[in-house]
Every structure is written in C-alpha cells, then in structure tokens.
Amino acid sequence: MSDRVYIRPIGLVPGPQSEHGNAIRLAGSMAYASRFAVILRRDGEIVERWLAAPDTIDDVMGALPDSVGGDAEQQWANLTLAHPPLELGSRTVRLDQPQVMGILNVTPDSFSDGGAHDSPEAAREAAAAMVEAGASIIDVGGESTRPGAKAVWEGDEIERVVPAIEACSAMGAAVSIDTRKAAVMEAALDAGAALVNDVSGLTHDPRSAEVIASRGCPVVLMHAPGTGEDLHEGGEYSSVVFDVFDELRSRRDEALEAGIDASRILLDPGIGFGKSLADNLALFNALPLFHALGHPLLLGASRKRLIGALSNEAGAGERLGGSIALAVKGMDAGVQLHRVHDVAETVQARNVWRGLRDAALTDFGDLPG
Template identity: 70%
Template structure:
C-alpha cells in the first residue's frame, strides 16, 4: 500500500510575515507556510517516492482532494496533526507546558556513557550537585538513565540498573523536579516510578521488553517512544533505510499505533526520531533537516542531539566534552522546528539560548505592526 507524508518545507517567525498564509505548528512558536505532499510506494514495491507536490496553505485543500482515496484520510489526519496544540504534561503537582521549547537535563548514572560515564554513578554528592545545577539552570525535567545505549555498550542486568537509578530518582524527586527514566526494562520502569519518576523514556519504543506496552498502559504515565532500528541488546543494529526520513516516520507511526492499540492514551505519547541511533552522519543530517515533518504524527516531540558523535565528525573530531557549540546549534534547529523537549547535557547554556530565541519569537509577532497595510 502506498504512503503519504506532509512535510513543512518553509518556516516563518510569525504568521503576518506570510500575510496570514501560514499555520502554527503544534500550537507552538513556529509557523509553516510551504509544504511538500509526498507519496511513495509500499516497501514491497520498493518504497520509491512517486510524487512530490509543493504548495502553500491556500492550495492544500485542492492538493489533498486530488489524492487517491486510499491516501486521502491519512493525509487529512496529518494536515490536522500539524496544527494540533498539545496540552501540558500533568504529572501530579508538576506541569510541563508543550507550547514552547522545554529543556530536559541528562543525568547518567552509568560507568560507560559516551559523555559523562562514571562521573555521577559512584559519587552521590557529585550526582546531587549536578542535578541541583540542572534544576537551578532551568531544566523542566531531569532524564535519569542507568544503562548506556552508545554503540557496542554492554547490556546491564536489570538489578544493577535499578540499583543505579533508584537513588538518583529519589534524590532528584526530593528537589521537586519532574523526572523521566531512560530505560528499556519494565522492572526498572516500575522501580523508578515507585521512587518518584513520572515519565518513561524508552529508546526501543517499548519493543525491548515484551511486558512494556501493557505496563505503561496500566500505569497511565507519559511515555517517550524513540526510533532505533534494533530491539535487542544493541539498539543500533539492523539499520536498513531506503529513505531514512520517511522510514523513521513510518517506524514511529508503527510504534505509536502499537501503543494506542495497547491502551496507552494518545495524550500520554511523545515521540523522538532517535538521532544517532543506527544512523550514519548523512542520515542524521537528513533527519535534522526534516525535523518539522514529525509533527504530522500528532504528538509532542523530543530531540536528543547533545554532544553526539555527529558533532565531532563535523568538528575535527572534537571530544564529547568539547561539543557545546555544536550541541547548541542543533538544539536551535530543534527550536526552529517547533520541538517541545530538548534533551541536553548543558542545561543552563541551552536554557539561555532558548530564552534568547523566545525573545526573538515574541518580538517577531509585532515586527509588522507599524507597517502600512
């Protein structure tokens, strides 16, 4: 069966800069005025792009109306999803708004994470200091992980992962922060939620542990479904893309549909294109340039690009701790694409960049106020 995709291709700082011919992406601070409506064959027929129609807002009804009947309903749903405003994430006394970019701080309690492995696992004081700095720096959420998912990392026994994660969750919970737990295992999810976590962040999109879909549905907590090609010990394995952008879109759509079928509420699902997971440098760059497309799936979006290997590849092999500039540049791409959550190591610096970006966006709404009509 053929598939259709609506990709925003021209973004604007305000609707008046396009004389009203722009839509507000996902109820946020980014507007889109031009789009590509893409149709491609099914995977069985080669997955080739067979048509690409470019249009503006005014012409979109005609373009959608000309699609074959088997694609029209999906295209209409995607067009509606692009403008779907997402309510705040309500987590007890904690609320994270989805109408502007929010910064999520990374707290790894592992010995072997690519950037800060070992720094916070065996030193509770250092972990507490880092968590407090991220909270004070403006993090809307802290993402705590006890298993490295870098390429070739060894899988961690569930009991060891729980022993790493739970003390960190308890510490951060005492600071009043919203917390997500970065894990693929139901036992770790359950222990972390009992310790005070609020969100499950699964790099396998609930594929690795066969109990995960049912568990998350039963607990009713928000879940972040990330794209990665492998569902075994190594999430980077089994990558085989014909068109990485459209294949990742299809992969996230399939996992979103599986979550819905399992009883997870649509309003509790967030998506992440999985930059760096089983993707080459060229494929990562293609995905980043296509970030706005994923709003067509109709859920809040997370972008995790902080200190990643692609930055080093583009910067004379800069080491992980030397990648702040590249991390900020990619976070800005996420802001420009309307992403709601930015997962980063350098919280205060990213929050400052976000605040300046937001000031520019607020000012853009009045840029044309004094021009003659």
C-alpha cells in the same frame, strides 16, 4: 500496490503576519509554517510531489488517491494540533514553548559523562544545578546505550537509578526514567519518576507496554533500528526520513493497541542510533515532518557523534557549540523537548531564541498599512 502520503512543512517563518496570515502554528509551538510538500510514495518510491500553502491545501488533498486521503487529512490536522501540558507529578510542563530536559547519567560508562554522577551526592548536586539552571525535567539513566556498550542487569540498573530519582523528586523536580526494562520502569515510577523515556520504543521488554498502560504515565517512544541488545544494529534505510516516520507510526500504533492513551505518547526520531552522518543530517532537516504524527517531539542530539564528525573529530566534551546549534535547529522546527547535557547554556540559547520569536510576533515595521 502500496501508497503512502507525507505532509512535510518546508517553509518555516517567524510569524504568520510575514505571510499575511497564510501560515499555521506548527503543533502548537512557537514555530510557524507557510509552505508544505505533499509527497506520495508508491511501493517505496516517490511518484508525485505537490507544493501547498494553508489556502491551497484542500486543492492538493483533492488530487490524492482515495486510499491516502484520510491519512492526509489526519496529518494536516496533526500539524495544527496544540498539545496540552505534560502533567508530571506535581509539576506541569507546558508544550507551547521549547523545554529543556537535563541528562543525569548514573552510569560508569556513558559516552560523555560516564562516572561523573556515580555517588548519590554527586547525582543530587548535578540535578540541583540543572533545575536551578532551568531544566523542566531531569532524565535519569542507569544504562549506557552508546555503540558497543554492555547490557546492564535490571537489578543493578535499579540500584543505580532509584537513589537519584528519589533525590530529584525530593527537591521537587519533574523526573523521567531513561530505560528499556519493565522492572526498572516500575521501580523508577515507584521512586517518583513520572515519565518513561524508552530508547527501544517499547520493543525491548514485552512487559513494558503493559506497565505504561497500567500506570497511565507519559512515555517517549524513540526510533532505533536494533531489536536486540544492540539498538544500533540494522541501520539500513531505503529513505531514512520516511522509514523512520513509518517506524515511529508503527510503534505508536502498537502502543495504542496496548492501551496507552494517545495523549501520553511522545516521539523521538533517535538521532545517532543506527544512523550515519548523512542519515542524521537528513532527519534534522526533516524534523517538522514528524509533527504530522500528532504527538509532542523529543530531540536528543547533545554531544552526539555527528557533531564530532563535522568538527574535526572534536571529543564529546568539546561539542557544546554544535549541541547548541542542533538544539536551536530543533526549536526552529517546533520540537517541544530538548534532552541535553549542558542545561544552562541550552536554556540561555532557548531564552534568546524565544525573545526573537516574541519580537517577531509584534514586529509589523516591514508591512504596509
């Protein structure tokens, strides 16, 4: 018999005063939570579900089996954990507010902007525009991971990404490398990248975890079901939210065992990777749960297929509205990093969202006294 527990925030509020202080600041973000579902699963089936608030969570914890009590206490501590800033070279990226990561694909076949940034000049201009628009990080990728894309030899990938990284670094930008290959990680870090974004969660290349541990750089572990070249294969779930949560926990634990410091790990639920429309929507509605793992979250939903599926099959270049809606949904859930194609528009949405949040913290007009 196998028991597992999950603490899912289900009551999000704009500020603690609306709940007379009976709310927590979710993972140090600008999102607050006042109600929680404490869910007990046994052999993959939900056997009990309690509702709790910050002032009743101890009572619910006491009703849990001893086998999951320690995990529940750790998840509760994680939900209230404020993450320190990311130190990316000379740049500091604070995680107490949503940050925008700009996508710079130097590939001929990416699903949305393939070929647009093939030349060093085009890549430099695109990166400069994103930095000027307010991107905190530029994420450089040299291999498309869309469904059906062919794998790229690491030498070709290095030739694509290194000039772009050097250009971004020279202009003072914080740079991440989007790759699943250890040799590309090494070349990118040598060129000025300061963060590794691995869509395979360090499962594709057996040397990757060693590289991250030895370099001491932050790493994003993304969930994807595929273990071979095609990361979209094998997307079958008994319960997608719990399955992705459990798999991310496993990959995190493997990273820790490989010597990667916990403070250097970020997690990404992998929207669109081996997941149906229903799977993606379920994950979006459960995003606050993933803070219980104790690491900053990255969300990559920009121009994804689910937007087209909900918008009369709108093409990749016609999904701005949906991309903004999903980014704001992530901000409401306390997600710290948002990986997007449309930086200026997302930054504007973030700034308006933050203005509303700031105002909510000082708006006592609807309270007595």
